[in-house]
Amino acid sequence: MTPPASAGTPTLPLPGPRVEWAALPPARTTADGVRVLAGVPYAGLPGARPLELDLWLPAAPGTAATAVPAVVFLHGGGWRLGSRHSVGPAYAGESPSPLERLARSGIAVASVDYRLSGEAVFPAQLHDAKAAVRWLRARAPELGIDPDRIAAWGESAGGHLAELLGLTAGHPVLEGAVGVDGSAGELSSSVAAVVAWYAPSDVAAVAADAGADPLDATTREAQLLGAPAAAVPDRAALASPIGHVHPSAPPMLLLHGRADRFVSCRQSERLHAALVAAGVGAQLHLYDDADHMWLGATDAAADAVTRTMTFLHHHLRGEHP
Template identity: 50%
Template structure:
């Protein structure tokens, strides 16, 4: 079953934000909260890795076939609002899942946050901030090629970069805000398990960003998988076994939500 364009958050003074809800025919399935990419400035809930747009069945359908409910949620883009609006929005989407769990028939105690690029960045932030005071809020995080330290991005001095537009200024000019928007700054001893995957030929987000987050999680003794995919570019472009990459992330999601 697919419920399209369901309002899941209403930021003050802004239009309602929408989610597409994909439901499998099973009782109380675990949930994947999916967050799209697009450099925080474009994209929507209907997109799941544009490089795989021709997959049949598509990635959403594959998750449903594996027994997951999928909530793919929109968030405010950087042209509409600057950080922390985006984190506020995805946090609201997670709260909406919990509040509506009985109506949707899903198990809100088993939520995996999964995102790519800008969505991977937000998935990591949500997983880390939500579990600081409530360790069971997120069962795991799948972060594909998301920035983890905005102050270490090559574009940190450019206010017109993707990161600059997210922050409203060059990251180097607003170090406190850049730190607040960086997942590495939020790693803690109760962080959920992470599955990180990143192409070594990514020219939009350096693979070092995932290495840095993995190192920070390991330093806190947290479980983390970090797969660096040789020759893969951003959005899994290039000579990449996409089926394997997707399967590895799916297996992680199944593992962290197993009863």
């Protein structure tokens, strides 16, 4: 109840409950029984729209004994475009979508919106991704999800964030304070496995690898950082997955096209080499004719989904191909 005010003093209503603990919306059910909860708020930001995700849950509700693993999916778009509704143009109109296919196979999916570079600069995007993982872990019992089996998967800019999720759990600067509080340590933002498609893994070198001007302030990575990477080397290093590699990182699957004109496959090659050198279980597969977003290689788009599902089933469900 709002407390009484003195005469002549205007009153404001008290804030409502935090959106990350709001009741879940009703689910719609697909023809195959997958339950879809759309537009679920996972964090509230003062003065900004709530951050939302879409949940794709396997048909059979999980219990404490039968809880299912989950994947946080992060969309691409150069950190400045895109939304949780797209897995990439290669899959536009595909039914069932790759996300629904994964849910049908017994792995829940949370497709996440995060702040774009026009709204906030790095590390806001990673703070949001970590908040989504913590939210999923906090709400796991009511969703039937196993909080110990959560992975990250992303394409392009989302792949960059997925890699950082795998490499920076608990980082004092990169953890952030968005959404569900994880400061006490019981709600970690760690993930058990990572899949990254054509991701920028060495932010400082993206422009040079693509043959662009490293001092161009209009590049996607410059807009992410708030300045060209060469002008803010410390911030670029902080934003680069390759700079956070450590021996206890989770297994990673890196997929990239050799013909990628926007994010050179050298980005994934260098990260893979660093992971292997650190003793991390990393896999790299390159597609000869594939450009960014698998353009020019329909077979690559289909194969990438198959490899992704196989990898996630292996590391989250213990199923061997």
